[in-house]
Amino acid sequence: MNVTLPLDRVEPRDRERVGGKGYALARMARQGLPVPAALLITAEAYRHYIRGTGIGEAIALEINRKIAGEMRWEEMWDAALRIRNLFLRTPLPGGLRDGLARAIEESFRGVAVVVRSSAPGEDSATASFAGLHESFVNVRGTEAILDHIRLVWASLWSDAALLYRRELGLDIATSTMAVIVQEIVAGDRSGVAFSVSPGEPSRSVIEAVHGLNQGLVDGSVEPDRWVLDRSSGRILTHRPATREKAVYAADSGVDVRPLPAALAGTPPLAPEEVHLVFRTVLDVEQFFGSPQDMEWTIRSGSLYILQARPVTAGGPDGDQRAWYLTLRRSLENLKALRQEVEGRWIPAMTSDARALAGVDPAALSDEGLAAEIERRRSLLDKWTGVYYAHFIPLAHGIRLFGQAYNDALRPADPYEFMDLLGGTEMISLERNRLLARMAGRIRENPQLAQSLRQGARAGVDGAFDADVETFSRTFGDLGCGTDRCFSGHDALFGLLLRMAEAPPVRERFDAGEIEARREAFLSCFAGEARQRAAEILDLGRASYRLRDNDNIHLGKIEGALLAAVDEGKRRLGRTLGGAASALSAEETARALRDPAWRPQGAIPQREGKGPDSALRARQLRGQPAGPGVARGPARVITGPGDLLEIRAGEILVCDAIDPNMTFAVPLAAGIVERRGGMLIHGAIIAREYGIPCVTGIPGAAELIRTGDRVSVDGWLGIVTIEGQPSL
Amino acid sequence: MEEMENLRNRLDAMLRSQRLAVLSTTGAGGAPYGNLVSFAPLGAGRLLFATTRETRKYENLRADARVALLVDNRRGVEADFHEALAATALGRAVELTGKDREEGIAVYITKFPFLEEFVRAPSCALFRVEVERWIVVTRFQNVIEVTPLP
Numbered sequence: 001m002n003v004t005l006p007l008d009r010v011e012p013r014d015r016e017r018v019g020g021k022g023y024a025l026a027r028m029a030r031q032g033l034p035v036p037a038a039l040l041i042t043a044e045a046y047r048h049y050i051r052g053t054g055i056g057e058a059i060a061l062e063i064n065r066k067i068a069g070e071m072r073w074e075e076m077w078d079a080a081l082r083i084r085n086l087f088l089r090t091p092l093p094g095g096l097r098d099g100l101a102r103a104i105e106e107s108f109r110g111v112a113v114v115v116r117s118s119a120p121g122e123d124s125a126t127a128s129f130a131g132l133h134e135s136f137v138n139v140r141g142t143e144a145i146l147d148h149i150r151l152v153w154a155s156l157w158s159d160a161a162l163l164y165r166r167e168l169g170l171d172i173a174t175s176t177m178a179v180i181v182q183e184i185v186a187g188d189r190s191g192v193a194f195s196v197s198p199g200e201p202s203r204s205v206i207e208a209v210h211g212l213n214q215g216l217v218d219g220s221v222e223p224d225r226w227v228l229d230r231s232s233g234r235i236l237t238h239r240p241a242t243r244e245k246a247v248y249a250a251d252s253g254v255d256v257r258p259l260p261a262a263l264a265g266t267p268p269l270a271p272e273e274v275h276l277v278f279r280t281v282l283d284v285e286q287f288f289g290s291p292q293d294m295e296w297t298i299r300s301g302s303l304y305i306l307q308a309r310p311v312t313a314g315g316p317d318g319d320q321r322a323w324y325l326t327l328r329r330s331l332e333n334l335k336a337l338r339q340e341v342e343g344r345w346i347p348a349m350t351s352d353a354r355a356l357a358g359v360d361p362a363a364l365s366d367e368g369l370a371a372e373i374e375r376r377r378s379l380l381d382k383w384t385g386v387y388y389a390h391f392i393p394l395a396h397g398i399r400l401f402g403q404a405y406n407d408a409l410r411p412a413d414p415y416e417f418m419d420l421l422g423g424t425e426m427i428s429l430e431r432n433r434l435l436a437r438m439a440g441r442i443r444e445n446p447q448l449a450q451s452l453r454q455g456a457r458a459g460v461d462g463a464f465d466a467d468v469e470t471f472s473r474t475f476g477d478l479g480c481g482t483d484r485c486f487s488g489h490d491a492l493f494g495l496l497l498r499m500a501e502a503p504p505v506r507e508r509f510d511a512g513e514i515e516a517r518r519e520a521f522l523s524c525f526a527g528e529a530r531q532r533a534a535e536i537l538d539l540g541r542a543s544y545r546l547r548d549n550d551n552i553h554l555g556k557i558e559g560a561l562l563a564a565v566d567e568g569k570r571r572l573g574r575t576l577g578g579a580a581s582a583l584s585a586e587e588t589a590r591a592l593r594d595p596a597w598r599p600q601g602a603i604p605q606r607e608g609k610g611p612d613s614a615l616r617a618r619q620l621r622g623q624p625a626g627p628g629v630a631r632g633p634a635r636v637i638t639g640p641g642d643l644l645e646i647r648a649g650e651i652l653v654c655d656a657i658d659p660n661m662t663f664a665v666p667l668a669a670g671i672v673e674r675r676g677g678m679l680i681h682g683a684i685i686a687r688e689y690g691i692p693c694v695t696g697i698p699g700a701a702e703l704i705r706t707g708d709r710v711s712v713d714g715w716l717g718i719v720t721i722e723g724q725p726s727l
Numbered sequence: 728m729e730e731m732e733n734l735r736n737r738l739d740a741m742l743r744s745q746r747l748a749v750l751s752t753t754g755a756g757g758a759p760y761g762n763l764v765s766f767a768p769l770g771a772g773r774l775l776f777a778t779t780r781e782t783r784k785y786e787n788l789r790a791d792a793r794v795a796l797l798v799d800n801r802r803g804v805e806a807d808f809h810e811a812l813a814a815t816a817l818g819r820a821v822e823l824t825g826k827d828r829e830e831g832i833a834v835y836i837t838k839f840p841f842l843e844e845f846v847r848a849p850s851c852a853l854f855r856v857e858v859e860r861w862i863v864v865t866r867f868q869n870v871i872e873v874t875p876l877p
Binding site for chain 1: 731734735772805808866867869871876
């Protein structure tokens with residue numbers, strides 16, 4: 001079986017085997033256009049690997065865990081992470097490996113290469129996969145090249161690629177991938193060129209940076225941009241960049257470095273070079289007979305075409321590809337985002353929350369309260385918007401670290417990297433530690449326990465009272481940010497008494513263990529790479545911590561809104577009776593202003609014809625999110641009161657744990673959540689305490705009833721419902 | 728959840744399209760025994776199958792009417808792991824006689840016209856399984872119990 005083809009041996013019938021990008025390179029090479037030497041690895045190699053190792057069905061099982069429509073994008077992350085690990089840990093079958101190694105050695109003889117994707121059907125006139133599949137720049141040595149071929153194959157199953165193919169309605173089961181192994185051209189200037197500007201058909205666009213074009217492609221280096229008139233070739237505009245950084249080849253891979261001052265003041269291209277790139281992209285367009293998007297580089301005055309593909313008919317904004325591309329973020333991009341979140345958004349959000357806490361809704365007039373409810377509503381909307389726009393994207397820092405960890409150590413458990421994120425200072429963990437300390441005092445002081453049980457509030461144990469005071473001041477009421485807040489300390493004392501009855505719960509790792517694991521990770525790297533690895537870990541930890549803390553802050557703002565709404569409902573209860581409790585924030589404000597306003601009645605539900613059988617879930621498959629197996633009675637959370645009822649040893653079943661609910665986690669023996677994904681809060685906290693956890697069970701809180709005997713298999717992501725003990 | 732809503736339809740379609748099921752019975756000393764039988768569904772709660780009387784399964788059923796019947800739609804390929812539906816019926820098998828047997832044969836030969844001679848033979852017994860519960864497996868590890876309603 002021949003699974004490699006040099007550029008000059010590619011025939012028209014090979015188009016499907018080598019993919020559109022590889023085919024275009026071969027045609028340009030034959031035409032005498034300046035393309036680097038390359039070896040094409042055909043799609044048969046991919047299929048041989050998938051079939052020969054049996055990982056094809058393992059992938060199918062991953063992406064068919066549930067029907068696609070029920071899979072959240074965070075679950076796609078997880079499935080993609082597990083699939084990528086499959087590729088990392090599954091070696092090439094011997095015959096295939098030897099064939100590829102021989103061809104690579106003959107073609108490159110130790111020269112560094114770029115390993116690029118070239119999926120058949122990837123680039124057509126209607127859809128562009130540009131940037132969705134991976135390319136690796138500056139890979140040296142046969143073993144490393146073979147490894148990176150597998151990583152390019154794996155990128156066929158990245159979450160971004162999966163989501164995009166789902167949107168386009170492509171059959172993911174038949175997807176395949178060819179690979180281009182191309183001699184690296186370490187250009188001093190690089191960029192992209194569009195023979196036809198996606199927005200303006202009479203113009204061409206050229207973008208250029210100093211160094212390699214990876215920074216331009218992933219958005220971390222801003223390019224200079226020229227717009228030209230297509231017919232005359234005249235430069236219409238030149239928009240210079242703030243030239244600060246450039247990407248250069250490192251020992252292996254690439255580095256972003258500050259640009260030397262001499263280059264920072266110079267555009268990457270002189271006007272005659274802009275014209276050279278322009279003429280080349282027009283040649284390429286003429287050769288292929290359609291508008292082209294071309295990546296190029298200039299080394300020592302010579303221009304090379306790195307790849308070319310048709311400009312997508314709809315233009316770059318024609319579909320959601322741009323959004324899916326945001327699922328892949330560079331270290332540079334995330335570091336900037338982190339600075340923005342930590343330096344700007346979190347302080348502003350905390351300050352808003354503090355300001356709200358200073359206004360007592362009970363002291364306001366009805367009109368003043370209505371205005372305050374509206375103010376708090378709009379603040380909550382604003383911060384929820386910031387949360388989606390800035391805080392959630394920062395979670396990609398965890399992914400970036402996870403990928404670096406898995407690439408370096410190739411662990412059997414693809415989530416092992418999360419242990420290294422543990423022990424970071426998260427507000428919900430601090431809150432749980434304070435709760436544990438208060439429960440400890442109750443455990444040691446029978447007189448305190450007795451007095452709390454009898455409804456006494458304070459005065460038995462001064463240190464305990466001080467902790468209660470600190471707790472209320474620092475964390476507010478338990479349960480704020482779920483559906484509503486609880487007033488007073490009864491809920492807190494109830495929880496503490498139950499915690500005191502159970503043995504103390506420990507966090508999984510102490511600082512020493514985490515330090516040892518950190519060193520194990522960093523020792524895989526040397527020199528600059530080690531520095532970069534440390535930065536990635538630091539970013540991962542920051543995103544992990546923020547992922548938890550940002551919700552707590554948002555919870556405070558939500559709590560403030562609910563407190564104002566509750567006060568409004570209390571007042572409205574005098575005129576509206578029970579109907580007041582069902583009002584939304586907007587309706588509450590409206591009713592406070594207009595005493596004559598009445599809410600609309602509820603719509604009665606219709607009953608359908610009954611089915612001929614009854615269904616009961618026995619075993620449900622979700623995502624493994626915290627290793628271990630647990631059994632126990634279920635505590636299903638459908639309202640805020642349920643959470644405070646939790647007892648030690650129960651299985652916590654809920655729609656989604658938000659960080660404001662995590663105080664209940666140390667009491668739980670296991671956790672089941674509807675919302676799926678590894679990076680959701682329930683999973684993060686479960687892992688901190690070593691509690692088995694399964695996420696992504698559709699309808700978990702409806703299919704399971706409180707008291708059902710449930711088992712949670714956090715290794716495989718399976719929940720088994722034994723049924724009611726007395727049935 | 729959507730999966731559960733579709734489950735009745737998928738189960739029903741499979742019972743109509745599949746022809747063979749694995750019948751499990753209990754032999755002497757509680758030893759398990761399994762074999763293939765042709766079957767025809769009668770709504771969600773009942774199934775028909777036929778066997779000659781000089782067989783192990785017939786002997787087993789005379790002593791213990793409890794059965795498990797496995798029906799599935801696997802194709803014998805790797806993709807079965809994520810695609811196949813498997814349903815196990817738990818219940819009791821009752822041998823039909825007289826008018827019940829005639830009505831049952833009419834249903835049975837609608838599905839298996841080529842087995843008419845076999846099922847009408849005096850040496851062939853027609854059984855009706857009263858299903859207490861179906862245990863239905865999808866996507867390798869999702870398990871839903873379906874209880875037929877009277």
